[in-house]
Amino acid sequence: MEVSKYVGKSTVRIDGKVKISGAAKFVDDLDFGADLLFAAVVESKYAHAIINSIDTSEAEKFPGVVKVVTGKEFPFRFGLYMHDRYIFAQDRVRFVGEQIAAVIARTPDAAKKAAQLVNVSYTELPNVLNVQDALKNDTFLIHPELGNYQHVPWFFPKPETNISHLRKVRKGDTNKAFKEADFVFEDTYTVPRYAHCAIEVHGTIGLFDNSERLTVWTASQSPYTQRHLFAEALAPLGLTHKDVRVITPFVGGGFGGKAGVSMEIIGAALATTVKGRPVKVLWTRAQEFYNTYQRQGLTCRIKVGVNKDGGIIAMDNTLYWDAGAYVEYGANVVNAAGLSASGPYNIPNVKIDSYCVYTNLPPGGPYRGFGYSEFLFGLESHMNEIAKNLNIDPVEFRRKNAIREGDILNYGGKMNPNGLIEAIDKVAEAIEWGKKEYSDDPNKAIGKGIALFWKAPAMPPNASSSAFLKFNEDASLNIMISGMEIGQGLLTVMAQIAADVLSVSPDKIRVETPDTDRNPYEWQTVASHVTWSCGRAVERAAIDAREQIFDLIERALDKDRTSLYLENECVKSRKEPGFSLPLRDFIINGIMKEDGTFRGGPVIGRGMFMPEFSSALSDPETSQGGKPNVHYTVGASAVKIEVDRQTGKMRIPKAVLAIDVGRALNPNLIKGQITGGLLQGIATVLYEDMRFDEKGKLLNASFSDYKIPTALDIPDEIISIIIETPQPDGPSGARGMGEHTMIPAAPMIANAVEDALGIRIKSMPITAEKIALTMVKEKKIDLINI
Amino acid sequence: MMYKEINFILNGENVNLQVSPDEILLEVLREKLGVKSPKCGCNKGDCGTCTVILNGKTVRSCLVLAIEVDNQEIVTLEGLMGNGLTPLQESFLKNNSFQCGFCAPGIILSATELLGRNSKPEKKEIQEAIAGNLCRCSGYSPIIDAIIDLTN
């Protein structure tokens, strides 16, 4: 294999300058001219109610209003994995803030004011606001028609209940194993809902022009999925895929929140009602909180059987997911987490039940970590408790049980090559595991915690990526993909991959953000899979172009094809050291023969990747049989905290994260993911969470009360450790790692709190308040007066 | 709505405009003047993406009335770059400081203000200066490091 010149280097981002200069255009920065219309939605006041009537007459009269649209105009169900939602509520609303109607007006202000004049008459229904209530026998059904909903074959809804999907895993014989185990440890852990909080809100502009073609500009991670869902949902209007075009400029952060289709469908649908005029829907920060996907809440009951020597022999993990009012995307989180909820451990007997439960809260959906952060909180907290009870060092306990290459996964397949043990060892060393430290401040205690993590991309077995690559006259090139740059550095890494194949430096490569008319298909930018999948497509496109170049040289110049290679933008030959033909001399205009005719023409590469070995078909009762996961990325993380016994406040002097990325295509960008992801994870455990009142209304729909970290809230030091055990099918051996950096944060901090203070907190978040009040309750502090 | 005429300097140029008293500076910059680097991340003073420099100090343009800047001077990111990227921006570029880049205009202005006041800030001062600019992607360290790099 040739040594790579660009892959593996910490190249400066090729989109660095456009972002740093302010030139980068986000969806709300695009101009649409004077006929742009604005829409404001009418939202449900109730968590659960029947809509009796909608009176739009007052709103229609409001100056500046062009049109008022209600669900009547779009009576179709749609969704990503399950068709359980509507563009606008039909006869029933299922969460506070659900869109019922929209007012289209000439100014945002008129739309907003007129929306307040739409009069909706409701009959309230009983609210089902948590999984406990939703699972009661006499509960109220949130989706009475669940049995009729169309869904992917790997979902198993339970009609006449609020269970929209149940993923069951049965491996080995847990009953027997629990009987044989020396010890059984059981506990319950809870995780609330969380918000993505990308700093850019969701926004969309739809234009249904007079030729009846629909163009939708979105802030999205999934332009092709959006096009597909728009075309599908609006098919009754006669639209086909070719009539729908989605353009996605730069996106101001995604984290899963801009995956799939959420509010964008409103822009697409409304456009069809005001033919010829663009219409814009821009979420407010508050709507961003209560009417986009939220990270689902989780209650998990975990039971683990171990032997005296510390070997885990059985696990029974029951996960109840508060999936919200619509689960068209969220049910797949439940599914993915269910398949992997044993964590990165080699456990011979496993039983997992992962319940996707409808509630009258906003729809759950994808969030960086895709369910893994949630179950790992309980699992990795529990592992520490077990180790403590067995009097085994928590690192040793994990090392002993950690999954290794070739071990059998929950669904029967084999674990891919991985450096989990190396990660554990390196993290333990970096955090100085075993060295007890003491604070200079008598009020404070120092604790250390560790957590392992793993995660596989959750994707349909046929999720694919494709790429076009076209040369320009000067041998610079443009790559067209529909993988989305959402901050992770995709454009740069794709350029690096092509650069190596074509010997053109990344700064001569422009990678275009998606326009479904021009850029080829990509399933979605989610699941930490685009480096791997889109990377392979780009690699193949580059190879395709290179082969065309070699074909041409052979054909036009009669060179031995097998000895040709590319170097510094020139074609060279191993046989003829003197031969060096710059790409720019022929890459567009071809090579002239003696008779003045030309051979060749513009070189355009194409590449595609689909994981043809993946399958979602398996036994619904056991999950045995398929190969739903293409690979797992694993790692370990540890933290040192200094916590104030009295106030519960915490500082993080050091955090370490080691991850096996297969091959680090750009180490600096990986470090960026670690730094950002860890902080996002740390925030979920220390202060973030969504709070609802007893009517299902979100109480903290703003940054004033949903606190996300500032520059003052970072760990003092973060140590990033990159491990490289190549992924055989990845580009240069790489696998995904973007989500993984946030998922170990919660349990490692919970474990560090336990280490420092001797208290085990089993519900997230672990706020200063919760720590202090637990200390008081457990009489761990002698406080003035308490 | 009654309109009033305002005059101000925007990125070194004189601007003359009719505004109504309730118009917000951020919207006027973006929608009437086409200056798009200030963004609207929250519209209520919490996120800092709308940061502009008003008479030498950073302010939240979502909490400033356009009419207030009559006879004042505004600088946005567009106005910082007379001759290409500033050394601060170069340092951000070199450090791959930003990911999605949505927060970048605001943070660059906040850091510019800080460096104008103090050419060798301590880490803590840097953190305080940009604490009002939320960034969900970077974890802040690559941003802070780039500022420290520049001042060394």
Next chain:
Amino acid sequence: MSEIQLDYAKPKLLNEALDIISKSINPYILAGGTDLIDMIKEGLVQPDMIIDLKGIEQFHQLSFKNDALFIGAGVTFSELIESKIIKEHFPVISELSRTVASLGIRNRATLVGNICSAVPCMDSGPLLVAYDALIMTVGPKGERSVPAEKWFIGSRKTAIEKGEIVIGISISSPGKHGSCFVKLGRYEGEDLAQVNLIILALKNYIFKVSFGSVAPVPVRAKKIEQLINGKVITTSLIEEACKLIEKEISPITDIRATKEYRMHMAKIMFERGLNAAVSRLNGSGPEYGKNLL
């Protein structure tokens, strides 16, 4: 729906401002605007006239004369942080100002604006109460100076009268003193106080203690002051004082914190703040601006 015609004026003279106010139906004063503009956007207030005070020169005055500090209504928190006068004579004002919101807000927001909005979690309220500050107003009936304790009437309610403008705040120096402002937030970044507290330690061990965000208005903890005044601070004295905290304040549970945690923290903050104020009086103690929590 009747749209209110909004007008704006930026007078150069105080009298002009008063005149405009008297002629308007629902005038609002704009200084930093950080609160007002948000309320206008939310539709919480519907002024017909906004009077921008930034054009009136005397409002920008920040001075220390005859042992009295004057903070004009247009003085921003950033100006307070940067002021030499404040640093030298009232370092706790700078300590407090640094905890208010974030820089981009502090560059506009004013201390007077803070106490005119008078939300229970404001930071400046306890400061003024502890220093027995006077709030100077002028209105149709002439000038008034209202003692801070009488200024705060309820949540978002002050003693301001119709047609009045606050000119500024006057604080008499209590002489050489140590002081400490402690604020409880959910994290290091900007937050609205869940509890805040200011303690002044004057010579001869005379103390002033005021809590904020634990009642609709700032609480001057007189019982505690009585207990500790003139005494050497010991652990048992602090314990006794902490018992009184339960009598002095009445925190509530809201989205930001429970009343139990607020009460718990109020005691810890009191202990730490008191120790810091005393040691600062004696020339040692933590630097101003150091977070004690």
